[in-house]
Amino acid sequence: MTMTIESLIREANPVARYEVPSIDADSARRLLDRILATPSPRATVRRPRTVVAIAVGALTAVLLTALVLFEIVGQSTPATAVLLRLSNVAATLPRIGAPVPGQFQYTNSLSSDSVEYAQLLNHPYLVNYVSQRQIWVGPDGSGRLLQTWSDPTFPTAHDHVNWVLSGSRSLARLTTDQTFGAKKLADGPTNLWALPTNPTKLAALIARRTIEGGLEGPSEDFVQVGDLLRETDAPPALRAALFRVATKIPGVELLGPTKDHLGRTGIGLAYSAASSDPSRGSEERYVLIFNPTTSALLGEQTVAIDPSTGASTVTTWTSYVATAVVNSTTAVAPTASLGP
Amino acid sequence: MSSDRAKGFERTYSIHFRDIASYVVRRVPRDEVEVVVVNVFVVAWRRFERVPAPPDDRLWLFGLARRCVAEHTRSRARQGRLRAKLADEEFSVEATSSSAPDPRHDLVLTAMAKLKTLDRECLQLVLWDELSHADAAAVLGCSLNAFELRYQRARNRVRDDIDVSVDASTRPTPSALTDVPLTPKEATA
Numbered sequence: 001m002t003m004t005i006e007s008l009i010r011e012a013n014p015v016a017r018y019e020v021p022s023i024d025a026d027s028a029r030r031l032l033d034r035i036l037a038t039p040s041p042r043a044t045v046r047r048p049r050t051v052v053a054i055a056v057g058a059l060t061a062v063l064l065t066a067l068v069l070f071e072i073v074g075q076s077t078p079a080t081a082v083l084l085r086l087s088n089v090a091a092t093l094p095r096i097g098a099p100v101p102g103q104f105q106y107t108n109s110l111s112s113d114s115v116e117y118a119q120l121l122n123h124p125y126l127v128n129y130v131s132q133r134q135i136w137v138g139p140d141g142s143g144r145l146l147q148t149w150s151d152p153t154f155p156t157a158h159d160h161v162n163w164v165l166s167g168s169r170s171l172a173r174l175t176t177d178q179t180f181g182a183k184k185l186a187d188g189p190t191n192l193w194a195l196p197t198n199p200t201k202l203a204a205l206i207a208r209r210t211i212e213g214g215l216e217g218p219s220e221d222f223v224q225v226g227d228l229l230r231e232t233d234a235p236p237a238l239r240a241a242l243f244r245v246a247t248k249i250p251g252v253e254l255l256g257p258t259k260d261h262l263g264r265t266g267i268g269l270a271y272s273a274a275s276s277d278p279s280r281g282s283e284e285r286y287v288l289i290f291n292p293t294t295s296a297l298l299g300e301q302t303v304a305i306d307p308s309t310g311a312s313t314v315t316t317w318t319s320y321v322a323t324a325v326v327n328s329t330t331a332v333a334p335t336a337s338l339g340p
Numbered sequence: 341m342s343s344d345r346a347k348g349f350e351r352t353y354s355i356h357f358r359d360i361a362s363y364v365v366r367r368v369p370r371d372e373v374e375v376v377v378v379n380v381f382v383v384a385w386r387r388f389e390r391v392p393a394p395p396d397d398r399l400w401l402f403g404l405a406r407r408c409v410a411e412h413t414r415s416r417a418r419q420g421r422l423r424a425k426l427a428d429e430e431f432s433v434e435a436t437s438s439s440a441p442d443p444r445h446d447l448v449l450t451a452m453a454k455l456k457t458l459d460r461e462c463l464q465l466v467l468w469d470e471l472s473h474a475d476a477a478a479v480l481g482c483s484l485n486a487f488e489l490r491y492q493r494a495r496n497r498v499r500d501d502i503d504v505s506v507d508a509s510t511r512p513t514p515s516a517l518t519d520v521p522l523t524p525k526e527a528t529a
Binding site for chain 1: 346350357362365375377378381382414444448452463467468495499502
């Protein structure tokens with residue numbers, strides 16, 4: 001009897017189907033009850049034809065006006081105007097050299113960190129922490145990662161109850177301090193200097209997911225532009241090009257002055273998409289907050305929008321506290337390095 | 341909310357829960373499985389009018405599960421490239437801890453962990469989730485032709501990797517580990 005590579009891969013399946021509870025199991029039934037208890041979609045309201053006709057007429061008028069305005073202001077929306085302004089700011093910044101051997105790109109950030117503790121289908125509970133993350137990345141991808149966490153908090157009383165039901169395990173998270181050899185921490189910042197600064201070419205690379213992998217679509221485009229703008233050692237021309245790439249992403253919204261979690265005010269730009277966690281709302285807004293003076297990324301937020309009330313809740317956040325090129329994996333940057 | 345709608349959803353859930361949960365449990369850390377499975381079915385419940393009738397509902401749910409897993413992984417990884425890199429490596433950590441009885445299984449899992457995410461997904465959808473090649477291509481949103489190329493490449497890489505890493509004591513004889521012509525399942529059915 002011969003064994004094909006496919007048979008071998010099939011046999012190596014680490015989780016056989018029988019390991020997953022069947023629908024007859026109590027736990028699977030409880031899960032179904034939870035799903036059915038989530039808010040139901042709003043019923044579709046059929047509008048009278050006259051109302052539809054008026055709406056179509058009004059919409060046509062709005063579109064024509066928008067089209068005229070679009071032509072007048074040079075194909076600009078409020079978001080693209082701000083992005084172009086940020087692009088201009090980025091282009092005029094002094095060049096920051098990438099770290100050379102012996103130097104490290106240092107970034108200090110604070111972020112929300114939610115951990116879902118759950119045995120499959122049993123008493124899940126959510127715990128919130130604030131995580132401080134300090135990272136030093138050398139040009140060869142070596143470096144250090146130092147992470148500390150705040151005391152845990154429960155977002156709801158229900159989470160606390162489930163934690164008790166699950167045995168009240170310790171939730172304290174210990175500081176982790178890891179050092180990494182070459183290419184173990186990242187591919188290194190030198191890649192950023194090899195990227196094209198022509199916005200069209202750069203947009204094509206991003207759209208083809210050549211720089212980072214990921215899903216297709218404008219939502220992911222926006223995330224990847226944010227990923228690259230986060231790297232403050234990127235050449236000014238590249239940062240300028242990235243902002244211009246963002247002007248071509250359909251659906252980017254201008255939020256105007258926006259505070260990050262540390263209370264710093266910047267310019268908020270956002271992209272909205274269907275929520276990845278429906279229990280938190282039907283729409284999720286991914287927000288980037290930039291310092292208008294330096295174009296630096298001050299913070300990021302994910303905001304859930306309640307479909308029925310329109311209320312927004314920040315579900316995850318990150319604030320960048322400091323960044324600089326430093327000479328060792330113990331040196332840090334002043335907190336003013338990202339501006340107000 | 342009509343009870344017919346709830347009954348219809350319950351039927352869909354009962355038929356596909358295990359397949360979808362199996363799909364998710366192999367792709368995210370164990371303590372995060374439930375939240376992703378719930379997400380999949382909550383979205384399906386909310387959009388139940390858009391769920392195709394059987395048998396196409398299975399494929400629709402796999403596509404949805406794939407997006408939910410990707411979103412979940414990405415939201416975990418969003419804090420930076422390092423996190424993304426570490427998240428990508430979670431597959432190998434999870435997989436090699438399965439203590440498979442056949443020593444070659446660990447080699448397979450290690451080789452699969454080295455594949456690009458999409459290439460690995462091709463193998464998993466067909467060989468672990470038991471989708472046809474055409475269905476797997478639809479879930480991944482690519483043409484059957486593109487899928488076949490990826491599948492073949494991934495399969496060959498795993499095979500080559502095992503050939504290199506397997507030691508003399510566990511190396512199967514050539515006749516025991518042969519390749520097969522690439523034939524879509526549905527074409528042979």
